[in-house]
Amino acid sequence: MHELGVLIHVVEQVSEVAAENQVESIAKLVLQVGELCSMIPKYMEKVYPAAIEGTILEGSELEIERIVAQGKCRQCGHVFGLIEAKGACPSCSDRQFDILQGREFIIKEIVCQ
Amino acid sequence: MEKFRILEIKESVFEDNNVQADLLRAELKEQKTFLLNVMSSPGAGKTTTLKKTVNALKDQLNIGVMEADIDSDVDAATMAETGVRVIQLHTGGMCHLDADMTRQGLEGMGMENLDLVILENVGNLVCPAEFDTGAAKNAMILSVPEGDDKPLKYPLMFSICDVLLINKIDVLPYFNFDMEACIERVKKLSPNIKIIPICAQTGEGMEEWYEWLHTETKKWNEK
Numbered sequence: 001m002h003e004l005g006v007l008i009h010v011v012e013q014v015s016e017v018a019a020e021n022q023v024e025s026i027a028k029l030v031l032q033v034g035e036l037c038s039m040i041p042k043y044m045e046k047v048y049p050a051a052i053e054g055t056i057l058e059g060s061e062l063e064i065e066r067i068v069a070q071g072k073c074r075q076c077g078h079v080f081g082l083i084e085a086k087g088a089c090p091s092c093s094d095r096q097f098d099i100l101q102g103r104e105f106i107i108k109e110i111v112c113q
Numbered sequence: 114m115e116k117f118r119i120l121e122i123k124e125s126v127f128e129d130n131n132v133q134a135d136l137l138r139a140e141l142k143e144q145k146t147f148l149l150n151v152m153s154s155p156g157a158g159k160t161t162t163l164k165k166t167v168n169a170l171k172d173q174l175n176i177g178v179m180e181a182d183i184d185s186d187v188d189a190a191t192m193a194e195t196g197v198r199v200i201q202l203h204t205g206g207m208c209h210l211d212a213d214m215t216r217q218g219l220e221g222m223g224m225e226n227l228d229l230v231i232l233e234n235v236g237n238l239v240c241p242a243e244f245d246t247g248a249a250k251n252a253m254i255l256s257v258p259e260g261d262d263k264p265l266k267y268p269l270m271f272s273i274c275d276v277l278l279i280n281k282i283d284v285l286p287y288f289n290f291d292m293e294a295c296i297e298r299v300k301k302l303s304p305n306i307k308i309i310p311i312c313a314q315t316g317e318g319m320e321e322w323y324e325w326l327h328t329e330t331k332k333w334n335e336k
Contacts, residue, residue, distance in 0.1 A: 002209075002239050002240045004206075005208050005209060006126065006240070008207070010126055013126065018120075038240075038269065105125065107124045107125075108121070109121045111118070111120075112117060112119075112120055113118070
């Protein structure tokens, strides 16, 4: 349900860009989704057909690129993958870190005519 | 057949809403209207808490209430008993309100001469946290039966809130709810959050909450 609501928002945003650029049809939509973003790719793919029904995106394919969650340890400065390390620095095991990337949810591009 | 081209968009989905929210917040500041966004799970006691709050503050402040739900107007009907300006918003299946819907609601209700507008968001701990409504402050109500582990499960919600009401403390003896652990978990996510344990039903702790809201409203509307 969350995914559908947000995807409807995405469809509106893409439709605006498409209209501004005289796009006639869209074959593919490419999104970038961070590992820490609450949008789950599996669910997004499931509800995508419902979100695009009756819009310029109807019939298009959805491609999702994952952005790896990266954190920088506040203690020793080590940069590491947050999911893999389960939030603890593999170098010094401290759990305080700054998130460098992984929260993104970006409309990257469309393949269109 | 025509060749396909790639059109780069590179737009953050939440960015568009963030811009709208900042704009709305600035306008509300100008008009001296304090917008409070209240979030919780379904059944945490939002409507009961807010009805009491409105009754306690309506003689000192001009208040408006926006009830957001997927469907029905039961909350608006309950809130209308207080006599303040109330509007029911239907999100049409959407699980949250965004800044644009909030603006539409405010315009529908009429914002003139309101010191405080309370937005009762859709009962949900996930999506409302992602979408800035343009509110001056965010409040969350967590009720004891939901459990002290909610900050662990919904970190974003707790990290964006300015005030947390822990409701239904009258049933603490019957639940395995560790208040100290809960507070510690919340503070880890949001070090400056104000936490007020309350029981909306009996009124326990409510004075502190009224005072917080009254002070914050005055602060916002003065500057």
